[in-house]
Amino acid sequence: MESKAILKYAKITPRKARRVVDLIRDKSAGDAMLFLRFMPYRGAKFVEKLLKSAMSNAEQKKAVNPEAMKIVKVFVDQGPVMKRVEPRAMGRSNVIRKRTCHITVVLSEENSK
Numbered sequence: 001m002e003s004k005a006i007l008k009y010a011k012i013t014p015r016k017a018r019r020v021v022d023l024i025r026d027k028s029a030g031d032a033m034l035f036l037r038f039m040p041y042r043g044a045k046f047v048e049k050l051l052k053s054a055m056s057n058a059e060q061k062k063a064v065n066p067e068a069m070k071i072v073k074v075f076v077d078q079g080p081v082m083k084r085v086e087p088r089a090m091g092r093s094n095v096i097r098k099r100t101c102h103i104t105v106v107l108s109e110e111n112s113k
Contacts, residue, residue: 003058003069003107007050009079014101017043017076021103025074029055029107030067046103047074054105064109073106 010017020043024032029051036048055066079100086094 001058001061001109002072003054003061003066005050005054005057005105007046007053007103009100010046010103011098011100012043012046013099014076014078016041017046017101017103020044020047021074021076024051024071027071028067028110029069029071032071033067047105050103050105054107058107066107068110069107070110071105072108073104075104077102077104 020036020039020041023039024035024047027035032051033048033055036044036051051071055069058066058069079102081100082098084096084098086096088094
């Protein structure tokens with residue numbers, strides 16, 4: 001049985017989120033929660049919250065044990081980019097791109113492949 005959770009429009013760049021996601025891929029949900037809790041990266045907070053949601057979804061589906069489930073798929077897609085203008089010298093301007101991302105976590109039971 002699979003359990004899935006999606007976080008859309010997270011206010012973090014996809015590159016920074018992927019750095020965290022790559023470290024927890026193919027781990028058990030319990031181990032991943034432990035890794036995420038002590039990671040120094042800002043993206044770890046987003047992914048930890050999302051993993052908790054996926055585990056809660058598994059619990060609602062009456063899965064075996066949410067902490068024993070394995071992270072089958074986890075990926076980060078780019079979301080929309082908010083553009084802001086910053087004034088510069090001599091009447092010029094710079095565009096600041098505030099990037100967002102969509103993070104997806106899929107959990108599955110360990111023995112089913």
